[in-house]
Amino acid sequence: MPYESHAGPVPASRSRPLKKFLLSLGAAAVALALAGPIAGSASAQTTLAGETVTLLIGFPPGSASDIFARQILPFIQKHLPGNPNVIVDSKAGAGGVLAANYLYSAAKPDGHTVGLLISVAEALAVESPAAQFDFARMPILGSQPINRAMLVHSSTGIKTADDLVNVTDPVLHGASGPQNTAYLSNSLFFDMLGIPHRALTGYQGQGAMQQALRSAEIEAAPLTWSLFLNTRASMESEGIMRGVWQMGSVTADGSVVADPAADIPTAHAIIQKHKPEAVGSPEYRALTAVHGALALGRIWALPPGTEQEMIDMWRAALAAAYADPEYMKISQEAGELPFQPPQGTQTLIDNLFASLRDPEVQAVLKRLLAPT
């Protein structure tokens, strides 16, 4: 008899545990979803152990930015609490701006994505339509200034900055494009010194520009500071070209300082010496703005809405990575300029925007950017 009474309920009893199981699964999922953010923020406070952190860059693998990111990556990993796995993700596009747009609007503000934004301040300076992000809403972790040396061909007769005032023939200077900082900086510099000049734009990278300089197709061209420091001696012994001035780095108080690693003056110092009347002019302020964008060449930032604890954790980790003796040795050998902490970076950003809002500076930049 008991067998018969069991015959009916069997399928039911078989399905009931399944239903129960599914229900409990659903409940667990809901509980997890609810608990997720809380648990996430709680664990974030202490450690990122076993998790993966993404370092977002705006240029493709193998670019200078990629190499720089991979250089500092092990030290970031070492100094983040819990030593998470750190990977580099390149979202190349629109001259580095795509990564900034992505960090601003698509990246999760959970502290697991950090952006190393390259040349994005330049894009803002020239009002690129692609720049769809806002520094005011992104937590800034600090920045790494970029400096450049200006090389001049021996045929110009310019050996030191003091020779510049004697130049009468037009100087041909090269740049990658008419929105590039080198183009803007040199045009303003030569204009203020009253030196006739003509820009040749369209060189695809430093290699092409160096070659053009070597063949005397152009007479002046920019070179990345680290490459300049490392090739300077051989360049001078060869005698074809030499570094005559540097762009320097704009500091938080608005002054421009030369990197003492090479004893060549900044563009600002040359103008102060030879054309003191130009100091303070709209062109001079525009030059400071352009070099200010260069000082913000590599900005470390988090997505908008990241919690304060995460921001603090990242700031501490980044400062420690830069201060790591082993990293300092690598960065010194590569000729990198010192790290700019968050406060200074914020001031640089504020200064840049203040000068770009100045109608006189705007007029100067618009004139240079207008298609000829």
Next chain:
Amino acid sequence: MDEILFAAGSGAVHLFGWPVFPMLVIGTVTGMVFGLVPGLSGLTGLALLFPIAIGQPPEIAVALLLGLYASGTQTDTIPAVLLGVPGSSAAAATTLDGYPMSKKGEAGRALSASYAANIVGTIISCFIFIAALPLLRELISALASPEFFMLAVLGLVLAGSLSGDSVAKGLMMACGGLLVSMIGLSPNTGEPRLTMGTFYLWEGVPIVAVLLGLFGVPEVIELAAKNSTIASTAVVKTNGFVRGLRDVAEHWWLVVKTSVAGAACGFIPGLGGPVAEWFGYAIAVNSAKDPSTFGKGDIRGVIAPEAATAAQKPGALIPTICFGIPGNASMAMLLGVFMIVGLIPGPDMVTTKLDITFLMFWTIVAANIIAALLSLALQRYLILICFIRATILVPILLAFMVMGAALATKNFGDVVVFGVFGALGCLFKYTNWPRVPMTLGLILGPLAEPYFFLSVDRYGIAWLWERPVVATVFALIVAAIVIPIYQNVARRRRDRSALVVKTTHLGGTR
């Protein structure tokens, strides 16, 4: 001279030291994998190995990274020959004759000839540059934008006039490639062109996705449609090894010529692998008494481009280490690492650090030999890919290709580009329009365009007749267009007269 020999010896001692040699093997094997898989390039491999190389002594970094750099051109031939899909853009010409050979069951012969040509090309190139180091410095200083523009046009015209049955079709496809290359930000003014309102296209169309689409998809579709194996014959001679070696020995003069041409392409910044390859192929076709066998499985069509691409690699090293001017994209990446590990470009590299320069050359030679030996050892198994059923192979290949298309950027746009160019590739294949000139237009367009603007900007139009190198290259360009047309006409006339003779013999039955 003693000093140079001493440096050469000391470079070799470095190479076989511990742990330099094991690092070389690791780099080489990694490079082989990245060369073998279409869509993965040596560039991606270099990016992966960077963190390991940085922080190492210069000798180890050089062995690891240059090993990877050198071995990719060995294995990129394997998919080019076996599947008709070039493993990298520098193996596109190899497919023209390598794949037909594979279909005839001569894959083993084609591959072993390719390995040997690679090794010989590398060695020849290394020795040319070691001998000519001081002179080349002067030469490269004389080249400026007009010369670079003309050289790019020459590469384009060679691809256009040589890769199809019709010069006109080839040149039209090359122009189509140039048009596609104009998508993106204008290099001169920075304005977005043909970007269809998207930011994705600001950087231009991704070359890897285009290559995989144009060359990969049509072959895979055909494979799927036939539902058979890649090799159309059941008998495959995996023992064509000796035959391949003998081919290289028989055509030694062709190997020397193409190696010299390839080395020159490497030395001139911006030309790189694809141009070297087409130069090599052009030399093979032009020096042949009967060029009609090319494209149908002629071994010379495999040997020539392979020797040229291999020779290009040591060539690209010279401007990089002497002037800090990267000879190609991989060298641009390597330059950064060289500097971090303390190898500063400049005269030092040919004076005080000459032993490291030699180590670089020996590394490239050794990596080629190691890669060839490993490929030979595994060749028997690699050839088996030809005999896997299409139903198994097609999904795997497609998955690899989609992965390869979007691997570097992880952008869905790359998958769309892959799809669009896949469809175009099928269209071109079945309507018999050559796809290679289009690819080269796409690769050379971004080089040629700014150089053209710069030339006009700097020299007006006087550069067209005032510069001897420009005039020489221009003459070569005219020859590259006229000679194939003349040959086509001559062949047609010959065929017709042969036909007339035949028809009179057979009483007009044809």
